[in-house]
Amino acid sequence: MNSSKRVKKKRLTAVSIWHFVRLTYRAVLFVVFAVIYVDYRVTLPDVAVLKSGAGLLTDLSHSAAIRNAMLGIVWAVFMVEMVLRLFPSRLESPGCQKQFAGTYIKTGQTEIDIPDNNATMLVALVWVCLNAPIGMLYMAGILDAGILILLSCAYAVCDMICILFFCPFQSWFLKNKCCGSCRIYNWDYAMMFTPLFFVSSAYTWSLIGMSLVLLMRWEVTFYRYPERFSERTNEYLRCKNCTEKLCAHKKQLHSLWKNVAAFTAERTKRLRREEE
Numbered sequence: 001m002n003s004s005k006r007v008k009k010k011r012l013t014a015v016s017i018w019h020f021v022r023l024t025y026r027a028v029l030f031v032v033f034a035v036i037y038v039d040y041r042v043t044l045p046d047v048a049v050l051k052s053g054a055g056l057l058t059d060l061s062h063s064a065a066i067r068n069a070m071l072g073i074v075w076a077v078f079m080v081e082m083v084l085r086l087f088p089s090r091l092e093s094p095g096c097q098k099q100f101a102g103t104y105i106k107t108g109q110t111e112i113d114i115p116d117n118n119a120t121m122l123v124a125l126v127w128v129c130l131n132a133p134i135g136m137l138y139m140a141g142i143l144d145a146g147i148l149i150l151l152s153c154a155y156a157v158c159d160m161i162c163i164l165f166f167c168p169f170q171s172w173f174l175k176n177k178c179c180g181s182c183r184i185y186n187w188d189y190a191m192m193f194t195p196l197f198f199v200s201s202a203y204t205w206s207l208i209g210m211s212l213v214l215l216m217r218w219e220v221t222f223y224r225y226p227e228r229f230s231e232r233t234n235e236y237l238r239c240k241n242c243t244e245k246l247c248a249h250k251k252q253l254h255s256l257w258k259n260v261a262a263f264t265a266e267r268t269k270r271l272r273r274e275e276e
Contacts, residue, residue: 015244016164018091022081023160029077030153033070037146040066067145071203074149078156082189082210086217093163093244095178095185098237099221104228105235112230116174116183123173123184127191135198148195155192164246178247180237183229186218 012020085092088100097103134151137143162169163179176182189211196204227233235241 013243013245015091015093016246019093019160019164019246023157023164025077026153026156026160029073030150030157033150033153036066036070037150040146067149068201068203070146070149071199071201074153075203075207078189078192078207079210082207082214085186085189085214090243093185094180094237094242095182095244098180098228098234099186099218099225101225101228103234103236104225105241107233107235109232110227111232112226113232114183114226114230116176116181119173119175120183123169123187126173127194131194134195138198145199148199151195152193155195159188159192178242178244180242180244181231183222186214190215 085096088097088102094103134143134148138145138148167179169184170176170179170182174183179185190208193204193207193211197208222229229237231237239247
């Protein structure tokens with residue numbers, strides 16, 4: 001292969017490394033909780049035992065203890081993340097940092113251009129429609145609180161997958177070039193904790209409350225200072241100033257997948273010829 005055509009590898013930036021760290025511990029959190037939940041459901045007392053008052057009381061106490069333990073860990077991890085999101089940070093994505101005055105670098109232009117703004121309401125509508133049936137199933141007693149907690153943890157993992165690998169909101173709705181220019185970047189925690197809206201607990205309501213604080217601050221800032229959110233008026237959002245460089249890593253990943261697919265196809269053809 002011509003060296004001039006080779007994709008130049010780029011090292012992971014500090015921001016990208018932090019994304020991978022968050023993906024790792026969120027995935028571990030989800031797997032651990034899934035194992036605990038499945039073990040609990042498998043070892044539930046049988047129907048005969050549950051018919052006795054003592055058996056039922058013991059089961060309910062066990063269930064409440066597991067739920068509260070799960071919620072407590074989720075609360076501690078994500079509350080710290082959200083509190084840190086309130087302040088400027090060099091380890092956070094430019095996508096969420098553009099709301100701060102310190103990251104606004106004037107370009108000299110005054111025409112604000114945010115092409116993905118009109119799709120935000122569509123994203124909100126789609127998200128509500130996806131999660132409303134889950135809430136209905138919970139209220140009908142078909143799903144329990146443990147499932148909703150696990151779903152929120154799964155959303156947390158998917159949030160990092162969207163940043164690092166593939167984002168359906170970016171590709172199918174917003175059409176923004178990258179996370180740095182994403183119109184709904186700080187919606188992530190509010191979307192993540194949507195299932196917990198149906199779980200009545202001080203843990204869940206405080207998580208939802210803080211996530212709504214982040215969302216409201218984001219939206220108020222957007223409508224008061226839209227120039228901070230436009231690449232045309234904010235130099236900080238231009239590629240040359242990006243501290244994330246995830247687009248380069250995504251291109252390398254896509255190139256790897258293509259090479260693997262090509263190798264697999266060639267290997268399959270060779271094996272078929274040998275069989276013939």
